[in-house]
Amino acid sequence: MPMDRRPVRRALLSVSDKSGLVEFARALSARGVELISTGGTRKALTAAGLSVKDVADVTQFPEMMDGRVKTLHPTIHGGLLAVRENPEHEAAMLAHDIAPIDLLVVNLYPFEATLESGAAFETCVENIDVGGPAMIRGAAKNHDSVAVLVDPSDYAALLGELDAQNGATTLTLRRxxxxxxxxxxxxxxxxxxxxxxxxxxxxxxxxxALGGRLAQEMRYGENPHQGAGFYLGGPKRFGVSTARQLQGKQLSYNNVNDTDAAFESVAEFNPARTAAVVIVKHANPCGAAEGASLEEAYLRALRCDPVSAFGGIVALNRRLDAAAAKKIVEIFTEVIIAPEADEEAVAIVAAKKNLRLLVTGGVPDPRAPGLALRAVAGGFLAQNRDNAVVDDMKLAVVTTRAPSEAELADLKFAFRIAKHVKSNAIVYAKDGATVGVGAGQMSRVDSSRIAAQKAAEAAATAGLIESLAKGSVVASDAFFPFPDGLLAAAAAGATAVIQPGGSMNDAAVIAAANEAGLAMVFTGTRHFRH
Incomplete structure (x- = not known):
């Protein structure tokens, strides 16, 4: 039967992150707790005037091999793992002069930070902790008797418990x-x-293996009856995970999901080459554009689907300036995300107190490797993230007519956006801006028709007689299995097509494109996004 209260008389401290360490150790010492420590941790504590016993004095064995071997010793692990009130364990401790350790304070070598810094392979290996995890797991297994702290944020809770329980910890806290x-x-x-x-x-x-640290507990998940949390894990990648929220309400689960989709989309556009804006609604781009300025790019992106943009996410690939901020706040927007923001722009956004403004510190590299995960019943799917970039693809002209230089630029633009639209994805673009987006349909021809309808509606909203799709190009995230989707695009006014190719009916689709006078290029790369 586990005992609830366990007095803390002896503590082992060995930490990489020394924030709050001295104050915490001083508080333990003031409560009569004997301190044991290692290497740099011991130096920090003795320099602060605290009495600390060296682990080597406990083990009667010197630290060696560049610190790789110091706590891997029976006197340490026996003190952590011994079951109190177990006669056999107590006899072994007495026979081998092993004293119990009631509190273990360990945080690990900074492997994640070392990896994030881009350090060499050998340096990363040297920052893999061995003794720390071994002690942590031993103490955690024996939590009936031992309290284990791996996070400085728990120091206050432990000290508060010692005060409340007359120098002891409770089983509830230890678990x-x-x-x-x-x-x-x-x-x-x-x-x-x-x-x-x-x-x-x-x-x-x-x-x-998967792991992450809680960054934010959500009020709820995708729907109010679902609990949720936002966790950080894996290599550093600029985005929501690195963002500072300068203002606005707390992010929701759906905000994080949609904002990530928006920022990954806008990252397809090199900020050194062009200003770009992507507007996302329900994880799908509903408008995207390049421009000489962010203001111009935003207005052109907004024109594509101003109705869907209401309550959407706006992602920018450059520092948010005042001119762009003034335009963005004219309609209801949930989140603005950018690498940085000017002070004047921040002040403009501040007038909308609920609007979240996130600055990430940079734009993610669309070519960088990484993992993409999805839960399924009883497990999860893991794949390499889609880091294929159209600029790296060998485009093959397959029609009699080759695209013009302007068409080719728009084809590449449209394919960048199609990569981030849910399948089946069809994107119409003209002059570096989307003019119609069809997403998530079971039929590719339906996506094509919806995108064309969106282009016609956007033109009407702008007071134009002719659909925005007239003279546009069209991108498909996967091949056209039949000519019907391509012909729907031609009927809407598209003049050129970009698609992966690879269908059994490629010849028929190419023939239909030639008959319609379309230029078409194959990428050889598919961008399904389910």
Whole structure:
């Protein structure tokens, strides 16, 4: 039967992150707790005037091999793992002069931070902690007797408990800390194993571990009856995970999902080449454009589908300036995300107190490798993220007529956006802006018709007689299985087509394109997004 209250008389501290360490250790010492420590942690504590016993004095064995071997010793692990009130364990402790350790305070070598810094392979390996996880797991397993802290944010809770319980910890706290400890070592090992899988080029290793740290507990998930949290894990990638929220309401689950989709879309456009804006609604781009300025790009993106843009997410690939901010706040917008923001732009957005403004510190590299995950019943799917970029593809002209230079530029633009539209995806574009988007339909011809309808509606809203699709180009995320979808695009006014190719009916589709006078190029790369 587990005991509820356990006094803390002896503590082992060995931390990489020393924030709050000295104050915490001083508070323990003031409560009569004996302190044991290692290497740099011990130096920091003794420099602060605290009395600390060296682990080497406890083990009677010197630290060696550049610190790789110091706590891997029976006197340490015996003190952590011994079951109190177990006669056999107590006899072993007495026979081998092993004293119990009631509190373990360990945070691990900074492997994740080292990896994030772009360090060399050998440096990353040296920052893989071995003794730390071993001690953490031992203490967490024996949480009936031992409290384990892996996060400085828990120092205050532990000290508060000692005060409330006359120098003891409760089983409730110890179990909560044990859960966190096991989760921390699991996330740590996940980061290491996924890094090695990437290093050896294995897209489907026999075991795949996942881990993350809670960044935000959501009020609810996709719907109010679903609980949810936002977790950080994996290699650093500019976006919602790196963003500072300058103002606005707390992000919701759907906000995070949609904002990530928007920023990944706009990242397809190199900020050194052009200003670009993507407007997203329900994870689908509903408008996207390049421009000489962000203001111009936003207005051109908005024109594509001003109705869907209401309550949407606006992503920019450059620093938000005042001119763009003034236009964006004219309609209801949920989130603005940009690499940075000018002070004047921040002040303009501040007038809309609920509008979230996120600055990420940079734009993600669309070519960078990474993992894409999706839950299924009883497991999950894992794949390499779609980091194919149209600028790297060998485009093949398959029709009698080749696209003009202007058409080719628009074809590449449209294919960049089609990559981020739910399948079946059809995107009409003209002069570096979307003019119609068809997303998520079971039939590709339906997507084509919806995109054409959107282009006609946008023209009507702008007071134009002729559909915006007239003279546009069209991109399809996958091949046209039959000529009907392509012919629907031609009927809407498209003059050129970009698609992966690879259908059994390619010859018939090419013949239909030639008959309609369309230019068509094949990319050889598909961009399904289910």
């Amino acid at each position: 909560r800390l044990a859960q966190k400890a096991f989760a921390r070592t699991a996330a740590y090992d996940a980061a290491i194993s996924n890094w090695l899988a990437q290093e050896i080029g294995d897209p489907a290793p026999p075991w795949r």
